[in-house]
Amino acid sequence: MDIVGFLKSQFICHLLICYIFIVSGLIINFIQLFTLILWPINKQLFRRINCRLAYCISSQMVMLLEWWSGTHCTLYTDPESYHKYGKENAIVILNHNFEIDFLCGWNFCERFGVLGSSKVLAKKELSYMPIIGWMWYFLEIVFCKRKWEEDRKTVMQKLLNLRDYPENFWFLIHCEGTRFTEQKHQISMQVAEAKGLPKLKYHLLPRTKGFAVTVQCLRNVVSAVYDSTLNFRNNENPTLLGVLNGKKYHADLYVRRIPLEEVPEDEQECSNWLHKLYQEKDAFQEEYYRTGTYPAVPIVPPRRPWTLLNWLFWALLLLYPLFKLLINMINSGSSLTLATFAFVIVMASVGVRWMIGVTEINKGSTYGNNDNKQKQK
Numbered sequence: 001m002d003i004v005g006f007l008k009s010q011f012i013c014h015l016l017i018c019y020i021f022i023v024s025g026l027i028i029n030f031i032q033l034f035t036l037i038l039w040p041i042n043k044q045l046f047r048r049i050n051c052r053l054a055y056c057i058s059s060q061m062v063m064l065l066e067w068w069s070g071t072h073c074t075l076y077t078d079p080e081s082y083h084k085y086g087k088e089n090a091i092v093i094l095n096h097n098f099e100i101d102f103l104c105g106w107n108f109c110e111r112f113g114v115l116g117s118s119k120v121l122a123k124k125e126l127s128y129m130p131i132i133g134w135m136w137y138f139l140e141i142v143f144c145k146r147k148w149e150e151d152r153k154t155v156m157q158k159l160l161n162l163r164d165y166p167e168n169f170w171f172l173i174h175c176e177g178t179r180f181t182e183q184k185h186q187i188s189m190q191v192a193e194a195k196g197l198p199k200l201k202y203h204l205l206p207r208t209k210g211f212a213v214t215v216q217c218l219r220n221v222v223s224a225v226y227d228s229t230l231n232f233r234n235n236e237n238p239t240l241l242g243v244l245n246g247k248k249y250h251a252d253l254y255v256r257r258i259p260l261e262e263v264p265e266d267e268q269e270c271s272n273w274l275h276k277l278y279q280e281k282d283a284f285q286e287e288y289y290r291t292g293t294y295p296a297v298p299i300v301p302p303r304r305p306w307t308l309l310n311w312l313f314w315a316l317l318l319l320y321p322l323f324k325l326l327i328n329m330i331n332s333g334s335s336l337t338l339a340t341f342a343f344v345i346v347m348a349s350v351g352v353r354w355m356i357g358v359t360e361i362n363k364g365s366t367y368g369n370n371d372n373k374q375k376q377k
Contacts, residue, residue, distance in 0.1 A: 008068065008246025015345070017064070017244070019322065024314040025057050025131030032138040044166045050138045051167050055116030056310055057135050062110045063307040065103050069243045073107055073251045075301055076294035081257035086112030088223040089169055091214060091260075095203060095229050095281060096174040099239045104230055104251050105172050111301035117167040121155075121174075121210060140165075146177070148209055155210065159217035171214065171222070175206035175274060197275060202285040206278050208271035215263050215270060225263060227256040229281050231288050254284055254294035 007013055032053055038046040065071050075082075094105050109115040117139075124143045126133045136143075142158040144151040162169070178184060180203065188204040197205065215222075232238055233250040242249070264270045288294060329337045 005246055014244050016319070017068075020311070020314050020318055021057075021060050022131065023318050024060070025135070028053050028056050029131060029134045032135070035138070044164075047140075047166055051116040054135050054139050055306075056314075057131060058106055058115055058118075059110065059307040059310050060314070061103055062106050062115065063311045064243050065100070065107055066110075066303055067308045067311075069246050070248045071238075071243070071251060072248070073104065073111075073253060073300070075108075075111075075299045076252060076254040076296040077299060078257065079297055079299070081255070082299055084224075084257065085226075085255075086114055087168065089165075089218070089221055090171070090224050090226050090257075091211075091218065091222055092170050092172045092226045092228055093211075093277070094172060094174055095180075095285075096176045096178065097180045097202070098230065098232065098237065099179075100243060101174075101179075101230055103240070103243070104253065105228075107251075108228070108253060108255075109170055109172075110304065110307060113304075114168055114170050117165070117169040119162065119169055119171045121171075121214070144210070152209075152213065156213055156217055159214060162218065163221050170226070171218065173211060173214065175208070175211050175278070176204040177207045177210075178204070180204055198279055200278060200282045202282050203278050206274050208274050209267075211274055212267045212270040215260065216265070216267075219260060219265070222260055224260055225258045227258060227277060227281065229254045229284050229288075229294070231285070233292070235289075252288070252294065254288075254296060256296075 032050060035046055035049050035053075038049070077085075092105065092108070094101060098104075106115055106118070109118045119139065119141055120136070121142050121144060122136060124145045127137055127141075127143045140158065140161060142155055144155055162171075184204055185200075189199045192199050192205050215225075231252050231254075233252060236249055238247070238249045238251075264273050284294060326341070329341055
């Protein structure tokens, strides 16, 4: 291992990265709070400012993937479609198999200049989480409780609010609703059998209602659906901890651009269309595992410098006062001061592990386990 690789694996470096992310994130959240005064005066200005502020947070995560770990991302797509990416609104359907698939989705957005304005359909609990959750609140992210009877009206209203959004945006959605595990897959396929639907090998059954409502509310605003299928070379299962340790991965992302006019307007027909799409996604996964490639032209979108420059700005701004404080604490020689410092380090390490644990598959949501069981009863 070279010296750079050794440093990337050291916990003190991880603590400093997390310190920069947490402190800068809270500062940005505080600034976002003050932008609320713009909402009744100039809603579009409020939105444009918050797109830039959100970028300052989410781009730090993308920086870890692109620059810190050096992960490569190859895009497989139609060259004609490639030139439209980033120049139109789109609904992006992502498979949900990996711990860092959300990060690769953000990386896809970053390469085409829509990271700051990207949207997601997220569970309500995340809206209370400092930094990312609060950032999403100011971005008008669509939050749901995962109880469709309660969610439908709220989700529709939030989606309709996006119709006059001033920036190009991509609406990222995991139609499976939860991350793939063998247990969830087994239960999901039992539901497929009960409903007479073809079984999927590499995906869970898509939850069609949220997608159908998204298409309904954003029709004539969104130009296309980007069907996106993510895999990693050498059958690797990347983790956020691996990225933080500087481990390099190679992601392959297959994207099909489907004009929104091809998606049926009728809810039941839209549901059938989505099921068919996931059967096709399953076939693409099968081909990738067999051949190691996708049926499209490989393209490597250029890496932009802004994620790194943003991180360097915050590092320079926040590390100097931190080091100055540490030196003063050590020079004081106070036992209480040193004990307080040790306590802060311990709590910071616990916080880092908690943040990483949120993404780990074996600690993920049980939503797919319990919900499908109830549907079978």
